[in-house]
Amino acid sequence: MKEFISKIIYSILTGRDYRTYVLATINKRFIDKAQELISEVFEYKRRGDNWLEKLLEDFSKKMGKENKFKLLWFGGLNDKTVKNMTGGTSTKEVCLDLGKMNIKALKLILEESESRENLYQIKIIIKKGHEQVELDDVESLFFVNIISAMKLTIQGGAWSEVGKKTEKRLLFVIFRLLKIPEDNYILTTEEMKRKGLVENREIDAIVFSKDKEPLTIELKLLGIGNPEIGDEALARKVGLFLIDRLTEMMKKEAEKIGTKVIEFRQENPLMEIYKFFTSKNVDCSPPKKMTPKELENEINGIMKEWREETEDLTLIKKLKEWTK
Template sequence: MTVTGIVIKNIIRKLLAGQDYRSEVLSLINAEFLQYVVDFFKRIAWAKLDNENVTADWYKKELLCLDSLTKEEVAVHSGLNMKTISNMYNSASKQIVLEASLEHYDTLYDAINSLTEQDNIDVALTIKFRDVSVDLNINESLIVINTLAVKRSALRGGYWSTAGKQVEKPLMIALCALFKVPKKYYDQRNLPESQRESDFYLFDDTGKDYPGEVKLMGKGNPESADAVYARDSRFLVANKLSDTNKQQMDSEGILWVELQTENGYKRFEEVLKTLSIPYEPFTGDLQSTLDRILPVILSDDVQDSVTPEVVLSESEQRNESGSELLVEF
């Protein structure tokens, strides 16, 4: 799954403004899911146009066994997700996915048959497309509903993970640019293998590195604090932190920034000051300044890398004093 630069910029704006960013991700999930639903229903309608009977056998033939289907599509159509298959079989090859999906589909269909035979309940879906009506009985309807539920779950997990990973470094670069930290103090080039686990690094004048974590999770989520301790991080930037998280980090000497509070981003100044990173206090208008910073960090297109090129490449004109800023304002 991919996220465009436009969405990443919108998320950064909301985070730095102390707002909840989740609406941006939910909009992506909803848009792709609804498009999937329409396409999925069209496929069934086209089968009727081709004079095929929409049966359990048809579903298996058209939505599980076609060579043109990707393994991800096969898994979802059967009611499974790829992670479950990988965990169960220690493999996610197409052959394994197909075998697991067919087995699961047969089990699911038998369970639905047993349920509908015992309970006096009826559910029917009617799909209309170009004046052609397709009716699905209760068994077929429940299979379709289950498939849509699995697809929604897969989209949700994928987009939350992707958005988090692709926002982390651009967010930190934007913070550094806001406080006019010279680029050399957050240059992410050529990090040793031992330093690639942390989300972001700051460097002082001696070259000493300070690993940091960026966690866009809900309040009180233990993973936020766990990652900081596991990677021996010096600072954490998060959208929400519980009082317990803050107290624990204070006692361990770990610096933290909670963005979803009024002017929460300004606490990053304390991080820079404590770590002896050169900076200037920010007193300007946040959104108008971001108008200048964000286009330098990201284009509006789909982002191929989680680390913007602006902190990976040499400057065209090398500044020997080491005071070059990402953006002048």
């Protein structure tokens, strides 16, 4: 994801579709994880029968989040499915039991199928160098199930990560491009939200006017779209709501309650943000006129200055100053 963040930010600020980079992240992770899972299947299949059950047993004993994911995948499951089945529990013991049950269930379906000979057959061969293992038709279906479970996990996680990794950095870039003094804004952290230092946990930043009046900002990247998130954000009545896209009905609703909505898909969203800030007496400068390439280079330069730890320390310093 890191290598694509600057490109995602550039795409957002120029109204372009950033989803290509999210999909690139998903596909890169898919290839990497598929190689890991294939190597495990290859090694265990070489050792003999019941390789899938042995995989489950062995990974249930290994420590770490990554190994828990693999335990789920080898059972053809993902964390969300397990929690839905158990009412919120996904311990390793539960994952192991449900994984075994899932394998038995698939075997049972195939064994009881009267017309199995009429089904299309899948037989997977895994090669490494001069060696190879061949999975029978049942094992091959298990393998497809394993890869599918992994893909679902990665796909959901990547879309969620776009928000977590990009939103704070995007605001940092916007503030820098508009030359808002560092002392005049804070980028809220998860720690601040957990400790209740920010009244609303969804607020992503606070910008202070020249009169020290706070302006709350919420930013949401919906990608394909999730109207419910827009509804929830408007209910919080923030000062500025930045979003990639919003329905006309929601924009009218925002206007009624006094929340300014700026869509990144509109023409020159950066200028619209600047105009709004100046209307609120925020100390800022209009964005420089730049060619697309110059803007991309500027964003890359700003991102090189971004340090999560430094920003957090700066925030602590600001809080101390404000609470004297």
